[in-house]
Amino acid sequence: MKDLSSLAGIPVKLDPGSLHIAFGPEVRDPLYGTRSADQMRRVLLDPECELPEIIYWMMRDLGLKSLPDLKQTAHLRYDISVFRGCNFGREFMKTSGHYHPYKPHSGVSWPEVYEVLEGTALYLLQRVNDINLGPDEVEVEDAIIVEGNPGDKVIMPPNYGHVTINTRPGALVMDNWVSSDFSSVYGKVEEARGFAYYLLHGDGQPRWVRNPMYRKPLPPLRKAVVREVPELGLTRDVPVFISGARDPGKLQWLNYPEVFGELIWQGLEIVGEVPVEEL
Numbered sequence: 024m025k026d027l028s029s030l031a032g033i034p035v036k037l038d039p040g041s042l043h044i045a046f047g048p049e050v051r052d053p054l055y056g057t058r059s060a061d062q063m064r065r066v067l068l069d070p071e072c073e074l075p076e077i078i079y080w081m082m083r084d085l086g087l088k089s090l091p092d093l094k095q096t097a098h099l100r101y102d103i104s105v106f107r108g109c110n111f112g113r114e115f116m117k118t119s120g121h122y123h124p125y126k127p128h129s130g131v132s133w134p135e136v137y138e139v140l141e142g143t144a145l146y147l148l149q150r151v152n153d154i155n156l157g158p159d160e161v162e163v164e165d166a167i168i169v170e171g172n173p174g175d176k177v178i179m180p181p182n183y184g185h186v187t188i189n190t191r192p193g194a195l196v197m198d199n200w201v202s203s204d205f206s207s208v209y210g211k212v213e214e215a216r217g218f219a220y221y222l223l224h225g226d227g228q229p230r231w232v233r234n235p236m237y238r239k240p241l242p243p244l245r246k247a248v249v250r251e252v253p254e255l256g257l258t259r260d261v262p263v264f265i266s267g268a269r270d271p272g273k274l275q276w277l278n279y280p281e282v283f284g285e286l287i288w289q290g291l292e293i294v295g296e297v298p299v300e301e302l
């Protein structure tokens with residue numbers, strides 16, 4: 024078992040072979056969820072490809088028995104997710120991709136912060152003019168990729184849907200804090216067979232291609248790198264669980280994104296664009 028406790032800030036171990044996760048006795052029982060192969064096929068470039076029955080595991084609403092439940096006291100939820108390292112046909116392993124709804128009366132949707140505990144995550148973020156428009160009509164206004172490695176805290180900014188891609192053969196483990204006041208929404212992602220870009224493994228020569236289902240012109244694919252934002256409780260050396268447990272107030276940007284817009288964007292520094300090809 025690989026001990027991820029010091030990175031996570033709660034006692035947790037991973038069996039890299041079976042991808043089984045074991046928590047210490049002081050951890051509250053989480054709510055378990057899985058993503059099945061059949062659910063995934065609708066967002067893949069190669070829907071008929073060979074897939075394992077379970078694609079990834081989600082453990083939601085985690086915490087320590089000795090601490091207050093921040094869902095009750097601060098409207099914050101802490102989760103851990105485990106992803107396989109395998110290809111999906113021509114694509115790398117990825118999540119189905121989702122959006123967060125708009126916070127009422129705010130004009131922005133709820134953000135999120137991911138922390139990588141094991142492996143490397145590549146996040147594809149996209150902002151569209153209306154998540155309820157299908158691929159013939161929707162306009163993708165911006166698209167960003169950002170890589171996360173162990174210890175990185177990666178902000179999913181308001182109004183950007185996100186897909187997580189595992190570009191490595193091994194397991195990917197991440198945790199996150201998010202407002203407990205909403206549920207994710209999928210918009211028309213399935214109708215569009217995924218987000219606007221696919222990352223193909225290319226048998227060792229990865230390349231981004233446009234998803235041809237999207238009919239309107241697509242924006243350049245911008246590349247960002249992760250930056251620490253101490254004001255938001257995000258520094259490399261402190262696990263996000265600890266930041267939230269020590270001072271839940273530091274994470275209230277997750278509940279009030281409308282007043283933290285500038286600081287939230289300090290977590291992502293745009294460094295250029297990546298080449299995108301036609302399929």
Ligand SMILES: [Fe+2]
Binds near residue numbers: 179185207
């Ligand atoms: Fe999310």
